[in-house]
Amino acid sequence: MSIALWVVATLLVLGGFLYFRSSLLVTSIGLVGMFAIGSWFDIVGPVLWTLLAIVLIPFNLAPFRRGVLSKALLGMYRKVMPEISETEKDAIDAGTTWWEGELFRGAPAWKKLHSIQKPELSDEEKAFLEGPCEEVCKLMNDWEATHELADMPEHVWQYLKDHKFFAMIIKKEYGGLEFSAYAQSRVLQKLAGVSTILASTVGVPNSLGPGELLQHYGTKEQKDYYLPRLANGQEIPCFALTSPEAGSDAGSIPDTGVVCKGEWEGKEIVGIRLNFNKRYITLAPVATVLGLAFKLSDPDKLLGDKEELGITAALIPHDTKGVETGRRHLPLNVPFQNGPVRGKDVFVPLDYIIGGPEMAGKGWRMLVECLSVGRAITLPSNSAGGVKSIALATGAYAYIRRQFRLPVGKMEGVQEAMARIGGNAYLMDAVTSFSTKGIDLGEKPSVISAIAKYHMTEKLRACMDDAMDIHGGKGICLGPNNYLGRGYQGVPVAITVEGANILTRNLMIYGQGAIRCHPYVLEEMLASAETNKEGLVRFDKAIWGHIGFGMSNFVRSLVLGLGFWRFTSSPYSDSTAKYYKQMNRFSANLALLSDVAMGVLGGSLKRKQRISARLGDMLSYLFIASATLKRFEDEGRQKDDLPLVHWALQDTLYKLQESQLALLDNFGAVGTTMKAIMYPFGRIAKRPSDRLDSKVAKILLTPNASRERLGQGQFLAPEGQFGYLEQTLRDIIAAEPLFDRVRKAANDRRMPFMFLDKVAAKGKELGVLSDEEVALLQRAEQGRLQVINVDDFAHEDLIAGKHARDVALAAAGKQNNAA
Numbered sequence: 008m009s010i011a012l013w014v015v016a017t018l019l020v021l022g023g024f025l026y027f028r029s030s031l032l033v034t035s036i037g038l039v040g041m042f043a044i045g046s047w048f049d050i051v052g053p054v055l056w057t058l059l060a061i062v063l064i065p066f067n068l069a070p071f072r073r074g075v076l077s078k079a080l081l082g083m084y085r086k087v088m089p090e091i092s093e094t095e096k097d098a099i100d101a102g103t104t105w106w107e108g109e110l111f112r113g114a115p116a117w118k119k120l121h122s123i124q125k126p127e128l129s130d131e132e133k134a135f136l137e138g139p140c141e142e143v144c145k146l147m148n149d150w151e152a153t154h155e156l157a158d159m160p161e162h163v164w165q166y167l168k169d170h171k172f173f174a175m176i177i178k179k180e181y182g183g184l185e186f187s188a189y190a191q192s193r194v195l196q197k198l199a200g201v202s203t204i205l206a207s208t209v210g211v212p213n214s215l216g217p218g219e220l221l222q223h224y225g226t227k228e229q230k231d232y233y234l235p236r237l238a239n240g241q242e243i244p245c246f247a248l249t250s251p252e253a254g255s256d257a258g259s260i261p262d263t264g265v266v267c268k269g270e271w272e273g274k275e276i277v278g279i280r281l282n283f284n285k286r287y288i289t290l291a292p293v294a295t296v297l298g299l300a301f302k303l304s305d306p307d308k309l310l311g312d313k314e315e316l317g318i319t320a321a322l323i324p325h326d327t328k329g330v331e332t333g334r335r336h337l338p339l340n341v342p343f344q345n346g347p348v349r350g351k352d353v354f355v356p357l358d359y360i361i362g363g364p365e366m367a368g369k370g371w372r373m374l375v376e377c378l379s380v381g382r383a384i385t386l387p388s389n390s391a392g393g394v395k396s397i398a399l400a401t402g403a404y405a406y407i408r409r410q411f412r413l414p415v416g417k418m419e420g421v422q423e424a425m426a427r428i429g430g431n432a433y434l435m436d437a438v439t440s441f442s443t444k445g446i447d448l449g450e451k452p453s454v455i456s457a458i459a460k461y462h463m464t465e466k467l468r469a470c471m472d473d474a475m476d477i478h479g480g481k482g483i484c485l486g487p488n489n490y491l492g493r494g495y496q497g498v499p500v501a502i503t504v505e506g507a508n509i510l511t512r513n514l515m516i517y518g519q520g521a522i523r524c525h526p527y528v529l530e531e532m533l534a535s536a537e538t539n540k541e542g543l544v545r546f547d548k549a550i551w552g553h554i555g556f557g558m559s560n561f562v563r564s565l566v567l568g569l570g571f572w573r574f575t576s577s578p579y580s581d582s583t584a585k586y587y588k589q590m591n592r593f594s595a596n597l598a599l600l601s602d603v604a605m606g607v608l609g610g611s612l613k614r615k616q617r618i619s620a621r622l623g624d625m626l627s628y629l630f631i632a633s634a635t636l637k638r639f640e641d642e643g644r645q646k647d648d649l650p651l652v653h654w655a656l657q658d659t660l661y662k663l664q665e666s667q668l669a670l671l672d673n674f675g676a677v678g679t680t681m682k683a684i685m686y687p688f689g690r691i692a693k694r695p696s697d698r699l700d701s702k703v704a705k706i707l708l709t710p711n712a713s714r715e716r717l718g719q720g721q722f723l724a725p726e727g728q729f730g731y732l733e734q735t736l737r738d739i740i741a742a743e744p745l746f747d748r749v750r751k752a753a754n755d756r757r758m759p760f761m762f763l764d765k766v767a768a769k770g771k772e773l774g775v776l777s778d779e780e781v782a783l784l785q786r787a788e789q790g791r792l793q794v795i796n797v798d799d800f801a802h803e804d805l806i807a808g809k810h811a812r813d814v815a816l817a818a819a820g821k822q823n824n825a826a
């Protein structure tokens with residue numbers, strides 16, 4: 008054996024052990040084996056053996072490694088890494104990792120993904136969706152609510168209360184519905200397809216708020232009193248955290264509670280004097296009980312020896328003396344109940360604190376613990392539901408609306424926008440199903456919830472823009488006949504609430520992901536904070552595991568970057584296989600880049616938001632792509648859905664790749680080196696082709712099984728606007744051959760596809776249509792006109808508020824004078 012051959016073989020063996028993540032001991036034995044072979048061929052002499060011993064023995068001798076190497080590393084680590092703040096610690100402790108952890112670790116086990124149960128609804132949940140949920144969609148008139156009443160009508164409020172829509176998260180023992188997260192998501196999706204007001208009003212009490220906090224932390228008395236009342240709608244809750252000075256930085260609220268003595272129901276008691284000024288609080292104007300977050304202090308040490316107790320959450324009845332509610336904000340013409348809440352010198356007993364006095368100061372932790380669940384359900388589901396309904400509506404509209412003698416949806420330019428809507432509708436349903444399944448399996452997925460919140464609301468924004476473009480003036484002119492405008496106006500609400508999106512992308516996704524999902528970082532941090540011997544033992548295990556993990560990811564990225572990703576494992580060998588394989592590579596890249604970023608930037612990675620955001624993008628897109636593959640699998644690998652699946656995956660993995668490249672291009676020499684390792688032959692993922700766009704657009708245009716699956720669960724009864732569109736689409740398609748028959752009989756090749764009632768009359772006159780066919784053409788024309796027409800108004804009908812009253816009074820005055 009030549010020296011060169013031995014060197015190459017040794018490197019390959021070492022690389023193999025690292026690639027497959029063998030332990031230090033096994034790798035060491037492998038190296039010794041190779042050196043023995045080298046000795047046999049007279050290549051390795053005493054010098055090389057000595058060098059090998061110098062390298063391997065210290066690492067394999069645990070007491071030496073720990074006492075010397077790990078101790079030195081621990082000293083360095085403590086200098087570089089900033090201490091974790093209490094709020095960060097609470098955020099880290101409050102959650103679990105699930106599939107996203109697997110993706111972060113560089114070698115996803117696809118079997119695990121596909122062995123996760125498919126989400127299913129119980130019979131009771133199905134009955135609710137087909138019964139009360141369908142019914143309330145019929146009752147709701149979004150135009151009336153947004154334009155005329157600036158609220159939902161009383162009978163809709165009552166229906167929601169009577170049927171426990173506000174109690175989906177409340178346990179049955181308290182009279183609630185106790186639905187799974189998946190069922191809640193399906194309810195919200197359906198409601199969001201009908202009205203943003205409806206979906207927001209139902210979403211909020213079922214998300215973070217008094218109901219959720221009470222169930223987790225409430226005292227028995229609080230639970231017994233409030234939960235049944237919340238379940239039957241006797242109490243309407245809101246949760247007030249945000250104040251003018253504290254929006255995203257919610258931990259800095261200036262609202263105060265001071266423990267003091269005061270008079271309560273004629274007796275002197277120890278209570279809390281509250282002063283607060285909150286804004287943007289959903290349901291506050293109609294809420295009967297306010298969940299309130301404030302900073303509690305105890306200057307007279309009436310509760311113990313601590314003066315500053317910290318953020319605390321309490322439940323305050325709205326009619327408590329000094330509390331002011333009722334005024335409203337107007338969130339972008341989508342007037343769900345939202346407004347300020349103020350309180351001046353409001354004195355309340357200590358047992359108003361959620362969980363009682365012992366939970367004083369624990370409010371922040373309570374919030375972060377509960378926030379992740381609600382955040383993964385409400386806004387992602389509302390966004391997915393909105394896009395699913397819009398996908399069907401836009402497809403139907405683009406078929407019904409003709410210009411240049413063609414359905415606009417057959418034009419390539421329009422198909423580009425339609426493909427984005429179709430592909431995203433498939434993917435968004437996949438993400439909400441997958442993440443809510445995680446919650447139902449007991450996860451508290453703070454990383455997933457940030458991913459779902461950010462990406463689903465951004466996709467809603469993009470799809471809304473596309474839908475508006477395709478609808479042209481039809482989307483712009485508001486009125487009862489416009490099913491898009493209000494949803495479009497309301498998009499920034501979803502972007503801003505529950506963690507504004509710029510902050511969510513730049514800070515939260517990766518900030519939480521890096522610590523939670525990384526197999527060693529959290530353990531290193533916790534171990535480094537311990538000053539005893541046990542801490543050093545833990546640190547030693549974590550840091551060497553981490554170093555081995557980093558080396559493995561380096562080798563994996565190098566090997567896969569050379570093109571070997573094509574030979575990695577995939578659970579299927581069909582046309583989806585390449586996505587699993589690309590993700591094997593991207594996952595290894597993410598794991599390596601994470602370590603490189605943390606190693607190079609240390610604690611300052613927190614401030615390097617653009618780097619953190621792009622690492623977060625990589626994790627997010629891997630998660631979104633996994634959810635899409637999971638949906639395809641769960642639905643029985645429907646061949647007809649493949650264009651949607653391909654579009655969603657190609658778009659997602661292309662975006663992942665571009666985020667990764669943008670990161671590398673902005674990471675100086677380190678980025679250039681990494682790019683050479685990860686992309687020696689350039690890009691691997693391609694964006695969806697024009698042909699694929701066209702295939703997806705065609706799925707949206709006319710009825711078919713894939714299209715049905717795309718809109719599954721949405722409100723499509725003919726009483727609703729989307730149902731009417733569907734009916735009209737079917738009528739127009741049925742009318743086409745009749746139209747052709749009349750055109751032929753009339754020998755008029757240029758007859759336009761309009762005035763179908765006149766076409767019907769002509770067909771009857773020529774004797775080529777039956778009475779039923781005439782009726783069908785007439786109905787199709789009626790539907791067609793309703794679909795393409797927009798509303799117009801008398802001037803008086805558009806002026807609002809005080810001016811409207813003045814005009815009405817003036818008109819009444821004129822009538823009186825005339826009389």
Ligand SMILES: Cc1cc2nc3c(=O)[nH]c(=O)nc-3n(C[C@H](O)[C@H](O)[C@H](O)COP(=O)(O)OP(=O)(O)OC[C@H]3O[C@@H](n4cnc5c(N)ncnc54)[C@H](O)[C@@H]3O)c2cc1C
Pocket residue numbers: 245246247248249253254255256286287288289290338345500503504505506507508509510511513514
């Ligand atoms: C309609 C509506 C309903 C709401 N309902 C409720 C409710 O029921 N209860 C409640 O308590 N609150 C509620 N909110 C408040 C909502 O959660 C806050 O609006 C949100 O947290 C953002 O705060 P802000 O609007 O003050 O924006 P700011 O905090 O002023 O943020 C401005 C911009 O800066 C970005 N930003 C801020 N900090 C960072 C950072 N560190 N890194 C990167 N970017 C950053 C944000 O992403 C945003 O783009 C509601 C808000 C609205 C508009």
